[in-house]
Amino acid sequence: MSATGTCEYQPKDYKSDLKPIWCPGCGDFSVVQGIYRALAAIGRPPHEIAFVSGIGCSSRIPGYTTAYGFNSVHGRALPIAQGIKLANPDLLVLAAGGDGDGFSIGGGHIAHLIRRNMDITYIVMDNQIYGLTKGQLSPTSQKGRTTCTSRYGSLEEPVNPLLYVLAYGAGFVAQASPTDLVGMAATIEEAIRYPGFAFVNIQSPCVTYGEEAQQIKGLKAISESLQSLGHNPADRLAAMDLAQQYGNKLHLGVFYRNPEPPPTYGDLVKERQTLLSKDAPPKERILDLFIKK
Amino acid sequence: MAIQGIDFAKLSLMDALDLAILVEDEAQERYEEFAAQMDQHRTPQAAQFFRYMVENEAKHGRELLARRVQRFGDAPRSVTRAMIFDVEAPDYDAARAFMSPRKAMEAALASEVKAHSFFVSALPSLKDAEVRALFEELRDEEIEHQELVKIELAKLPPDSGLSDEDFVDEPAAQ
Ligand SMILES: Cc1ncc(C[n+]2csc(CCOP(=O)(O)OP(=O)(O)O)c2C)c(N)n1
Numbered sequence A: 001m002s003a004t005g006t007c008e009y010q011p012k013d014y015k016s017d018l019k020p021i022w023c024p025g026c027g028d029f030s031v032v033q034g035i036y037r038a039l040a041a042i043g044r045p046p047h048e049i050a051f052v053s054g055i056g057c058s059s060r061i062p063g064y065t066t067a068y069g070f071n072s073v074h075g076r077a078l079p080i081a082q083g084i085k086l087a088n089p090d091l092l093v094l095a096a097g098g099d100g101d102g103f104s105i106g107g108g109h110i111a112h113l114i115r116r117n118m119d120i121t122y123i124v125m126d127n128q129i130y131g132l133t134k135g136q137l138s139p140t141s142q143k144g145r146t147t148c149t150s151r152y153g154s155l156e157e158p159v160n161p162l163l164y165v166l167a168y169g170a171g172f173v174a175q176a177s178p179t180d181l182v183g184m185a186a187t188i189e190e191a192i193r194y195p196g197f198a199f200v201n202i203q204s205p206c207v208t209y210g211e212e213a214q215q216i217k218g219l220k221a222i223s224e225s226l227q228s229l230g231h232n233p234a235d236r237l238a239a240m241d242l243a244q245q246y247g248n249k250l251h252l253g254v255f256y257r258n259p260e261p262p263p264t265y266g267d268l269v270k271e272r273q274t275l276l277s278k279d280a281p282p283k284e285r286i287l288d289l290f291i292k293k
Numbered sequence B: 001m002a003i004q005g006i007d008f009a010k011l012s013l014m015d016a017l018d019l020a021i022l023v024e025d026e027a028q029e030r031y032e033e034f035a036a037q038m039d040q041h042r043t044p045q046a047a048q049f050f051r052y053m054v055e056n057e058a059k060h061g062r063e064l065l066a067r068r069v070q071r072f073g074d075a076p077r078s079v080t081r082a083m084i085f086d087v088e089a090p091d092y093d094a095a096r097a098f099m100s101p102r103k104a105m106e107a108a109l110a111s112e113v114k115a116h117s118f119f120v121s122a123l124p125s126l127k128d129a130e131v132r133a134l135f136e137e138l139r140d141e142e143i144e145h146q147e148l149v150k151i152e153l154a155k156l157p158p159d160s161g162l163s164d165e166d167f168v169d170e171p172a173a174q
């Protein structure tokens, strides 16, 4: 308890008793630490946080926190998170998963959460591979990459997650990596504080199936903080320009933060409810609305 | 390795001691994490070595804390964990499933070398004589820590030249 009578949380308060079963050295170990730190900085009690994921190694993450967690269905973290947020707007809702979960099977959902500006923070642990299912090509794998499903090298261009969400109009877009845990925690915190849909792409190495260049040493060699480049996060076009270097450069920090965040879907729903509530029939007569007079 | 928001030229002795304690805390926590990862993956020898490192870092941290308290009591700390990253802690991906004790020790040795270069690179920026003396001491201690790890390495049977992957099946899907 602080001097002002409010509870102060420590990162360990968000750590569950469950022991992660990720491969030792997996980048996701650092991501969960970054999330503990960010949540402690935000200071909401764990029971006011809902953490939803899909399926994958990375999607195990809610279980390692003390928040309410839902390790759901492959690719469906976002619609479930959206439902939770609409049912209980007071909850802090986080969604997380892998690049496969988010940009392959679940890729269609992102656009809709963005255009609705759902107040949800979406963290993708981008390891450019399907980890859980043992190393198949993922939507962010580099062209030419050999895996068990691309023996002669991938023929496809990778998805660029940063450009993808920027193009759909996400109000907060950032990137982090285990090469800078302090920066990662600060970025996640900022994403959570943004009033609307916030996306954080975390380059999180898969030590078992990932390539050498994608491990921490390789990431350090190509990383550059956006702040040190003098990037203005209010400039969406500059953000899109920088995001084009995804795969060649690892830009860390905030690409884009809408300086004038539009209302969230939750705000609009509340407004509509207030407007209509005076003429609304009692609950037990609600079906009358559908009966022609 | 990163240090943020610390102006070494203006570093006071109290801040320098606090910084050194935080560096030990971070390394201790990382070795604890690694030991737990090794337990989870049934790699007891590497886990045992990482616990040995936990003890070493904790002992050093306690010594520094005692000095800090003796000299500055419980004066509030102005440096925070958010200012340091990976100074003496091994990189997150230094752990590996089924790593041999040798690999575990090599990872720790690399971290001690990293910590030594941190103190060496900070020295030219230091202005305060007491802070400089402390950093020189810490730099030299990193050499001692390296020696401790080398002693453990020397106790191991000679390396067969085979890598862990020669013995281990691909991890089963979880
Ligand atoms: C509907 C459905 N399709 C396919 C799968 C198999 N599957 C499980 S996880 C996964 C991909 C994992 O990759 P990613 O989402 O990138 O997460 P990672 O394991 O790399 O963290 C796939 C294809 C499934 N569980 N459900």
Ligand code: SF4
Pocket: A021, A022, A023, A025, A026, A027, A028, A057, A058, A127, A131, A132, A205, A206, A207, A208, A209
């Ligand atoms: S397979 Fe890769 S992504 Fe999955 S736990 Fe292991 S290192 Fe992490």
